[in-house]
Amino acid sequence: MATISIEHASKSFGSTKVLKDISLDVKDGEFLVLLGASGCGKSTLLNIIAGLEPMADGTIRLDGEVVNDVHPKNRDIAMVFQSYALYPNMTVERNIAFGLEMRKISKAERKATVREVASTLQIEHLLSRKPSQLSGGQRQRVAMGRALVRRPKIFLFDEPLSNLDAKLRGEMRTEIKKLHQTLKATMVYVTHDQIEAMTLADRIAIMKDGEIQQIGTPQEIYSKPANMYVAGFVGAPPMNFVEVDLVKREEQLGAILPAVLKGEPVDHFLPLPNSKHLEARENTKVILGLRPEIITDSTSTHSSAPEIECDVEFLEPTGADTLCIIRLNGHPAKARVSPLFACPPGESMRFTLDTHRACLFDPTTEQAIT
């Protein structure tokens, strides 16, 4: 068992509050990703779990036991840093074995453990090299090896892949996922890369300015974002936000969606699924959140979803599909269509809008209207 439970954690550096009343539970064997922009407090929170940083207020429990005052060495946690922090004068083998050496593990046992870990990470052929003779990805593996040999209950990763190029990052991501499946250890992983978060996490905690905005499975975070910050942070290209008037026409509540057709402004009426919360907002403005894949060519869906016709300003082919830039309420918006049906820029095209998957936000609080 290895659970982490944080209750009401706060932390300040001088007069700056960097963590504000954070509460978070990580389940046994869970892969939890802390996702957020630079400076939001991810590393600080990870360091608090590791015991490298004291907390001002709050309680932290590992397996139910309060560890606020337990030394990092005695927390049974291993951490992998962005900088790798390898000893430059030691061989890979010794770098990996060093923690075991400090703990007075016998030479024979050390050798066996290092071999086993090196085999898992496929770095057996590098054991006699020095860190300077390794590529970035290989150094990253050695850093992981150093964490693995300790067989800790909990792994903490602080942006371990951010120094690697895109291709290697993708490969290492897969390796880390495999490792998690094999070890079934509890892992907390910090990143500001939303793709990394979506692909690795059992659950994602999105942070902003020292606060957790939402915790949920990648699918929950993607399809039911709690607010506009979360909605805009996850997904590429990002969700389109359009301010619309909510009105009722013939007993049907819907949004007035201003677009452009043959160079002229046109107002489309977009019926929205009924909900009590929406009814209460009749004749007010709301923010409609439309992911690009929700606005698609009418030929590729057979649903009864509403359609709009509008001018295409630009095309951005991505290979698998093509992004059409249209104009909604004066701002560019991206629609994701099949490359077969994307019409040339300057012409008008019919789009289907899957309004059941649209999000709605309060323009003042920016919180989701559910």
Ligand SMILES: Nc1ncnc2c1ncn2[C@@H]1O[C@H](COP(=O)(O)OP(=O)(O)OP(=O)(O)O)[C@@H](O)[C@H]1O
């Ligand atoms: N030792 C320190 N003294 C003063 N301020 C600090 C210290 N460490 C961090 N901070 C500040 O605390 C805030 C949170 O820092 P933290 O390193 O946790 O952010 P982060 O989310 O990990 O960012 P990044 O993605 O850039 O690594 C930042 O504004 C940072 O400047």
Ligand SMILES: [Mg+2]
């Ligand atoms: Mg950091």
